[in-house]
Amino acid sequence: MRIILYAFLFVLLGFQKISADTFRCIESERINKRDSLLSIITGAKISDNIISITDFGAIGDGVRNDKPAFDKAMQSAAKQGGAHIIVPPGTFLLKGPIHFVSNVCLELMDGAIIKFDSNPKYYLPLVKTSWEGTFLYNYSPFIYGYNLHDISIIGKGKIDGNASSTFATWKSKQKEGQALSRKMNHEEIPIELRRFGNGFWLRPQLIQFYNCKNITLSDVFITNSPFWCIHLLKSENVICCSLRYDAKLVNNDGIDPECSRNILIENIEFNNGDDNIAIKSGRDNDGWASTMPSENIIIRNCRFKGLHAVVLGSEMSSGVQNIFVENCTYGGYCKRGIYIKTNPDRGGFIKNLYVKNCRFDEVEDLFYVTSMYAGEGLNNIHYTDVKNIYVDSLFCRKVRKAGLVLQGTSQKPMSDVIFSNVEIQEVDNAVSFDNTLNVEMRSCHIGGRVGVPSQASSADKLFVK
Known part of the structure; x- marks a missing residue:
């Protein structure tokens, strides 16, 4: 009986020792993996070519449509190989999306507000995107980038999706479009044939970077998104830091990395409706x-x-x-x-x-x-x-x-x-x-x-x- 008891205690103590050793190994592995990742996550490089959105005709009075000025600034940045675009204090109304180009930093100074007109017609033509995990064509996200590198949005200003009266009311109407998107997914219909938009009620994201690399999003305040706030789709090497939210409309997720890698999310003040x-x-x-x-x-x-x-x-x-x-x-x-x-x-x-x-x-x-x-x-x-x-x-x-x-x-x-x-x-x-x-x-x-x-x-x- 004593031999059996000693054998039992040996097995029991041996299990505890192995378990403790295993736990220490897991903790060491966690630290090593994390630190290795931190050494390669750099975010975007920011251009030294500083320009102001007002140089392209933006007014910032909250009444005039400043989208043409943002389009011209992006076009200028593309021709110059990149730019650091300053948005000064003011309310800049945009009747339509901002489509980024590579090597662009958009800096919203304290007191600057980008406010989108939420009329759905302004977010056409359709762009290649994803909706609830299904790849398709839909309304353009309000801020959108595809196949880009070194892009950033920084500063203490605000991004206001202003979507409460239109897109935020669509969830009750989306079931048919949602079901069709999933049917096309399951039947492996070519993505080029998955065209949604008007009449399907699938809401666009506020910010989406798709198939992009080297991204920095920091400090800005985000509110009133039409759907998910930040969607990182098939993207890599991303830093999201010190963002602030008051986004309580329907499905206002804060940050959605999807098929994306090497991402640091830190010091975020979340206040989201999802x-x-x-x-x-x-x-x-x-x-x-x-x-x-x-x-x-x-x-x-x-x-x-x-x-x-x-x-x-x-x-x-x-x-x-x-x-x-x-x-x-x-x-x-x-x-x-x-x-x-x-x-x-x-x-x-x-x-x-x-x-x-x-x-x-x-x-x-x-x-x-x-x-x-x-x-x-x-x-x-x-x-x-x-x-x-x-x-x-x-x-x-x-x-x-x-x-x-x-x-x-x-x-x-x-x-x-x-x-x-x-x-x-x-x-x-x-x-x-x-x-x-x-x-x-x-x-x-x-x-x-x-x-x-x-x-x-x-x-x-x-x-x-």
Whole structure:
């Protein structure tokens, strides 16, 4: 009996030692991966050729259409090999989009407002874009760049989509166009034939850079977007820093990297009517064909406020990997903290998510991973591989529903998940794990910490017979 006991203790202590060593290796790997990424994310180079938008006839009185001046400035920049375009204080009304060219920095000085006229006719002709993970032609995003390099928007000014009276009212009308876009996706209709726009009610993004590299977006204030605020589509080497939001119209996601890589998102003040950050990589057939995952994304020192803080999915069929969420906190209410969502329509993978030192106040759900999002695709076979999730030092004062949720499928269980130093002071449903493998919890306090046990008292004797 003693030999058996010693053997059991040896195995138990051996497991703890291996686990501790493994955890230290994961932490070292996280730091090395992150620091390696930081060394290659540079953002845009900014031209020394400084010009003013007023040199091209812009007035900035909020009444006259200043779009022709912005078009001329971009044309001039293209001829000169690039420019740093200054927008001085004033309200610059644009009846139509800004289409960037390479090597352009648009600087909005403090007090400068770019305000878009939201009449849909101004955002035609159609441009090549993507809508909810499906590639197609649609209305032009209000600020748009395609196949460009070294582009930036900086400064303390404001970008106002002014979309509340038109585009923001379209969601109730979009179902037919949305269904058609997904049908074309699943039937692999050539993208050139997927032409939407007038009559289909698919809202354009406020800012979209598509197939671009070397991008910097910093400091500007963003409000009243027609749809997603910043959409980084098939782009790389991006810095988003110190942006500020008050964007509460319908589906006003803050930043949506899609099939994009090598991105730093830091020091952002979110205040959005939808997801703060939603990392995507294409829907279903289009995502599988893309073979370009969203990867190597660092999110740090952000203040979250809105629907969900950080989301992976649900359009993620090309995969999502190497995501770092560090030293973030809350600026107000969030429905969910970290939310990973996929279903058997999607396929693809989600792996190597590192969450370190993040705090929330009150949420509905704190950390929620589901392979059954929206109850869709449950009869399909495109199961997502979800694995290698590491959460260390996650705090929340109050969770109204679920603390830690992992919902895999029997066909593809979620695997290799570690929760370390997770503290939830008040929670209804603490832990709910389904179809999981190799899930470990280390030094976690769910529902409050337990202190020193009480000593026996005379009252306890009443229950002892």
